[in-house]
Amino acid sequence: MSQRKSYAVGTGLFIVLGFAALAYLATQTSSVANRQQGASYTVDAQFENIGQLKERAPVKIAGVRVGQVQAIALEPGKPVADVKLAIDKRYADIPADSVATIFTSGLLGDQYVGIEYGHSKNHVADGGKLALTRSSEPLEEMLGKFFGAGGAADNIGGSYRVTARFSNVGTLSVGSPVKMAGVPIGQVASVQAEPAKLDALVTLAIDNRYDQIPDDSAAAVFTSGLIGSQYVAIQPGGSPDMLKNGDEMILTQSAMQLEDLIGKFLVNGSGSGDGKQGANPPTTPAGKH
Amino acid sequence: MNARIGNDNVVTQALGQIGNCGLFLLQVLAAIPRSLRHGRETVRQLWFTGAMSLTIIMTCGLFVGMVLELQLYHVLSMFGSTSMSGTVVAIATYRELGPVVTALLFAGRAGTAITAEIGLMRATDQIAAMELMAVDPLAYVAAPRFLAGLVAMPLLCCVFCALAVFGGHLVGVSWLGIDNGTFWSNMTATVDVWQDIVSGVIWKSLAFGAVVSLIAVFQGYTAPPTSEGVAYATTRTVVASSIAILALDFVLTAFLM
Structure with missing residues (x-):
């Protein structure tokens, strides 16, 4: 009988200890303690x-x-x-x-x-x-302010569309800003591959307020910062005629690729003519030929 | 009771084992109301399977918490967030390590003892003698052990987790110098009672307790009545329990989380 009693007492102790541990976990280490x-x-x-x-x-x-x-x-x-x-x-x-x-x-x-x-x-x-x-x-907004890449033009006054051809658009995508002098004046409306000419046809939607852009202006794909997003920068030309809806921008500059830049840098001393055929020429008169 | 399985191939044998085990579970469940007359036997089994396992469970819980904290400290110090290490110890233990390690230890410590005991009772004709005396062996031998395992596992798991947190605190705060206040406040801010403690510690360890004690009782009950048969059954208890615990853990995690 005494043997049996010790079982019972020991088992009772074990159960009490188990529940004490459970109570400890639930009240001391969990969010209940924080209530x-x-x-x-x-x-x-x-x-x-x-x-x-x-x-x-x-x-x-x-x-x-x-x-x-x-x-x-x-x-x-x-x-x-x-x-x-x-x-x-x-x-x-x-x-x-x-x-x-x-x-x-x-x-x-x-x-x-x-x-x-x-x-x-x-x-x-x-x-x-x-x-x-x-x-x-939001972190994105703070980073955007910090890098100055954000801020699209407010599209109140409507927009007109011009096209530009690039041999390489990099990671430019629909919605990327179009900037002139660093100020957003519109955004990229579409990016399409052109099968016939083997280049990319980019449609830019530019705010109607900015209708004084010379038609010989150049469009370039730039990167904001070292690893920032890409945007289209418009460098004004000197023509008296202005860009109109449906025009095509003739002078374009494609996206610089980091690999190409590094490649140019590395092989700069050893004859710049050979081995550089794959790199994009800085200015392509794309529509001229 | 058990359909005899001939020398079929491995798959058929395994399926037959699983099927017999399932049928056996139904029989044990049906015998539980009858076993309530033998309440004292259940308490005795709770003593053997639960209370006697406390030492190993407590020691292992302490060391698991300590080593987890030590590893996490060195990784998290790369990110300057060592104060979160206690939280990770608590969550990892409550959700996974506590139930799984407790169940594995329980299978090794108590499951094998149950299998060997019942197997020897069968081999020495004690079970046959009970049947002759009109004592239902399922109600007197199998069901109390099953119930005891079911009750003991969650309790053991709680003790394991508490000791793991204590071990983490010991290493983190006393040894490595994490601030005591942030250690606890990060933990209390992150650990959730329902998500972590109820569905982690309690449900998982209940399920593991049921599986381990079912396998242990079943293997002992169906062991061939030879010394070799008992030895083989004991081995199979450990192997089958371990596989069942880890597989079930994945399924339960997928359902509970």
């Missing part, structure tokens, strides 16, 4: 873009966690996100004109809502609203 402790009040904030913000993401003031995101929903009838923040009752004196911003922790980390204090004497109340918000900024 709101104590009473909280709810504040609304509306954002144009919440990026990767998730429910239960932290709300921080000066980097200190004061609450969490309770719910995220689309505001009915408007393209803005309504984010409900549950903030701990201990931090009840947040000025009503504080700014709620969606931040990213580190370059690739999770997103959280940061509140920057305003100067108002009034405090935001339960069910109140933080009117001033700053949305999450």
Whole structure:
């Protein structure tokens, strides 16, 4: 009997230990430990873009966690996100004109809502609203600003189309910007291979506002930065006649390929004439022959 | 009970084994209500299969957590994100390593013992004697062991995971100097109760517990009543359980994640 009793006690201990371990895993190492402790009040904030913000993401003031995101929903009838923040009752004196911003922790980390204090004497109340918000900024937009490659022309005034032939368009694609003096004036409407002439026919849609482009201007495929996207740059000529809808730009310069450039650089000293037949000549009078 | 399988080819034999195993599962399940009269026997089996396995499970859990943390630290230090290593230890253990390693250890520690015990009971005619005394061997021998395995596995797995996290903490925080606060806060921010602990630890280890104890009981119950037969059955328990655990793990991951 005593033997049997020790089984029972040992087995009971084992079961208790197992459940204790389960309770430990569930409460100490998981998101349950992160749940709101104590009473909280709810504040609304509306954002144009919440990026990767998730429910239960932290709300921080000066980097200190004061609450969490309770719910995220689309505001009915408007393209803005309504984010409900549950903030701990201990931090009840947040000025009503504080700014709620969606931040990213580190370059690739999770997103959280940061509140920057305003100067108002009034405090935001339960069910109140933080009117001033700053949305999450997509990485692409920030990089675009940084590299200056983004920003297409606003296509308000309509556009006219001209064509240009390139022996090589590189990675130019539909929608790539067309720039003059670095300013976007239109975009690439189509890129097609021309079977008869063995080159690429690119249609450029240029904004109607820019109708003073000489018809002997040259079109070149450039790369923004070292590894940026490619765009069509227009270098104005001197002709008194202007480009019209349906015209073809005669002078073109194809995309430089990094391999060709390196090749040119490497073989520069040893007779530039031979072995360079594959490289694209810088300026091709494509339509002349 | 079992249709005799002649000297057919390997495929037919394997299929026959699987079929017999499935039929045996139904018989054991049907015997579970009858086995409740022998509750004490179930507790005794829980002691043998569960509580006695604690030592090996705890030791292995500790070392798995420690070595995982050590490896992750060196890789993650290339990206300057060593504070996430505890999170990865926890998630990897809860979702995969905990259930799988516990089940493999359980098959080696408890499964073989079950097979050998039942095989010898069969070889020494104890099972035949029970049948003569009108004691249902399925209800008295097979079902309690099956139930015990089913209950013991999730508990053992929880202990394994807790010790793995502790081992990761030991190496990461005490030895390699990761900040204690970020270690825990990253972990609590990422680990989800339902996704990781319930569908990882609990469901997987329940399924593995059922599979391992079924295979162990089945192999012992159908072992040829010779010493060679028992030895062969014990080996087959380990081999079949290991394959079943790893294959089932893939299927369960595909379904649960």
